[in-house]
């Protein structure tokens with residue numbers, strides 16, 4: 001279980017700190033909503049370890065992860081910026097998420113192709129990120145995160161800007177991850193996405 005207790009954080013300019021308290025079981029999706037600027041991305045950055053809280057706890061399966069650097073936490077993130085390496089093609093971007101030295105098995109290489117096809121990007125593995133649309137980059141970032149096979153996925157507006165058909169495909173992919181036991185923390189403005197994907201919701 002992901003257990004977040006009295007996690008406090010404030011940017012210097014803020015008068016009041018945020019205080020986050022929640023739990024999420026394996027295979028559960030917890031959706032966070034709230035107006036723009038309410039702190040959704042900040043919460044995801046705290047969980048991922050890119051920001052340090054002033055106090056509080058984050059534990060996964062009973063073990064504190066608060067002192068772990070981002071790369072040692074049992075989670076992977078899809079940020080709104082997508083963070084693709086611009087000088088590397090799509091399959092290399094995804095492959096690096098699976099193995100930093102790109103030592104991929106034949107099964108892993110096939111899985112990259114299959115997942116690209118699954119999200120409507122068949123045969124685009126050799127494209128450079130600069131040759132993709134915003135929605136296509138977004139789907140590459142989602143495939144990269146999913147194929148890292150971490151137990152927790154942090155998703156910041158993962159479906160925003162996608163057309164209805166693509167949205168449905170990516171939702172299916174995320175539902176399949178839940179069925180595999182992956183915990184998801186989803187920041188989303190979209191009520192429909194939250195209703196479909198989330199088991200629990202809270203609002204900031």
Ligand SMILES: Nc1ncnc2c1ncn2[C@@H]1O[C@H](COP(=O)(O)OP(=O)(O)OP(=O)(O)O)[C@@H](O)[C@H]1O
Nearest residue numbers: 011012013034035036037038039040041042043187
């Ligand atoms: N590095 C920073 N320094 C100071 N304040 C910041 C910093 N980053 C974000 N903030 C402020 O913290 C608040 C929360 O920002 P955050 O990005 O977490 O909101 P959000 O709910 O994810 O918004 P959106 O829905 O627009 O993505 C905002 O008021 C923002 O201006």
